[in-house]
């Protein structure tokens with residue numbers, strides 16, 4: 001098949017490119033090249049979609065197009081200008097109006113964004129709804145697969161949500177590790193390689209529909225234990241409660257000064273989505289440890305680039321000392 005990736009230089013787009021090349025397809029990726037390089041075997045068409053870059057991929061009827069953009073204007077333009085027999089749009093579980101867990105694709109969505117682009121990350125879910133509609137309405141639902149991933153991790157995780165814990169547990173000197181008292185919190189971590197391989201199979205089979213794609217349900221405790229198992233020496237957990245962490249200004253989930261993957265309160269429902277439909281369509285999961293091992297290896301290869309999530313060593317050391325003094329350590 002002739003496959004076009006609109007994207008292809010960041011985590012998922014690169015993984016799809018590699019998987020599609022391995023499966024014997026002829027793969028082209030359109031991107032500026034700012035996020036990275038395309039993988040080996042993928043033809044890179046360098047172009048900026050905001051300044052007419054799509055022109056270079058017009059004139060071919062692609063067997064399949066996979067679009068990862070989140071700006072509705074870009075997606076509308078692609079649907080209008082690019083010809084393909086089958087479209088795959090990569091959306092997100094952020095399209096859902098509620099974070100109540102254990103629901104499926106029939107759950108209510110947020111209202112779509114009307115503007116062509118988001119004015120901030122808080123509009124991400126609305127933008128994804130608008131992008132989905134642009135593809136479904138513009139191409140026709142009989143030729144479109146919309147996939148709504150949950151948390152994606154493993155290699156090349158630019159958010160560091162899946163790399164933080166294995167990297168932290170493997171630190172050769174800082175054996176004490178600050179952790180939230182939330183071992184039973186649900187986690188669904190989807191390995192980017194599993195998602196990419198499955199998307200390529202879906203393209204080959206012309207699968208259509210709207211499907212959530214989430215990792216198998218596990219717990220934060222399991223992620224911490226599997227991360228510790230990858231370390232050469234046994235880490236020493238320093239477990240503190242959520243309220244104390246909030247008082248210290250430590251953020252949950254992601255970003256600077258955070259304890260990644262930790263979702264206090266009702267937000268934890270975000271990682272309890274039903275993955276039944278995707279499983280029925282063939283999505284399979286490798287063991288959690290493989291995903292964490294790959295994220296760790298990748299982070300170790302990367303060296304000293306600033307972390308997108310987690311705590312700085314010195315900050316963590318200070319927090320551990322304060323937790324001991326305040327008696328808030330569990």
Ligand SMILES: NC(=O)c1ccc[n+]([C@@H]2O[C@H](COP(=O)([O-])OP(=O)(O)OC[C@H]3O[C@@H](n4cnc5c(N)ncnc54)[C@H](OP(=O)(O)O)[C@@H]3O)[C@@H](O)[C@H]2O)c1
Pocket residue numbers: 006007008009010011012013014030031032033034035036047048049050053067068069070090091092093148149150151152153159
């Ligand atoms: N990470 C998660 O946990 C998660 C969860 C749910 C859903 N998702 C969705 O999964 C997908 C992830 O895709 P991804 O990993 O490949 O990352 P991405 O950051 O969404 O990739 C964006 C791609 O578009 C290209 N691009 C950006 N601006 C462009 C422009 N003006 N002209 C041409 N190309 C442009 C980028 O390449 P250049 O910068 O090189 O141009 C890059 O290849 C996204 O749809 C995301 O919303 C992610």
